[in-house]
Amino acid sequence: MLVVIALGGNAILRRGEPMSVSGQRKTIAEACVPLAQxxxxxxxxxxxxxxxxVxxxxLQAASFDHVSEYPFDVxxxxxEGMLGYLIEQELGNVLGNDRPIATLVTRTLVDPADPAFEDPTKFVGPVYTAAEAQVLVEQHGWSS
Known part of the structure; x- marks a missing residue:
């Protein structure tokens, strides 16, 4: 039987925890034990x-003045590649390397006229206080 399981990005990189690869690897390793079963x-x-x-x-890319910001699809x-790699590594550690494991990078087509943009419910990146947001609006010319 084919089983599809989704791991949330917020479950892999939890708010309040250090934003590190080692932390994400640890969380993924924990998730891979039941996934391997x-x-x-x-x-x-x-x-x-x-x-x-993302x-x-x-934020890391924006911290370099001499580098153009990358678009969100890139x-x-x-x-996706990084997380897929970590999942492959950790699942392989549990299953053994005799099982084929592959990562696929996906593409998503977004309709700029989608009405969901009027009331977004899923955010990307950190959550800021009102004061932090105002500083960023002024620094980067972002909308508030």
Whole structure:
């Protein structure tokens, strides 16, 4: 049987925890123990979110004045590759390397006229206080 399991980006990189690869690897390693149990008995597809990771990468890229900001589709692909790699590594550690594991990078087509943009419910990156947000609005010319 084919089983599809999704790991949320916020579950991999939890708010309040250090935004580090080692922390994400640890969280993924913990998740891979039950994932491996499923994979031993079924064909398994693991999907994952990457909102916090995209936000972090965008902030890192924005900190360099001499580098053009990367578009979100490219940041998404970069973080998908990173998370896929970590999942492959940690799932392979539990299952053994005799099981084939592959990562796929996806593409998403977004309609700029989608009415969901009027009332966003899923955010990318860190959450700021009103004071922090105002400083960023002034620094970067962002809308508030």
């Amino acid at each position: 499923v994979a031993r008995e079924h064909d398994l597809v693991v999907s994952h979110g990457n909102g916090p990771q 936000g972090l990468l965008a 940041l998404g692909a970069q973080t």
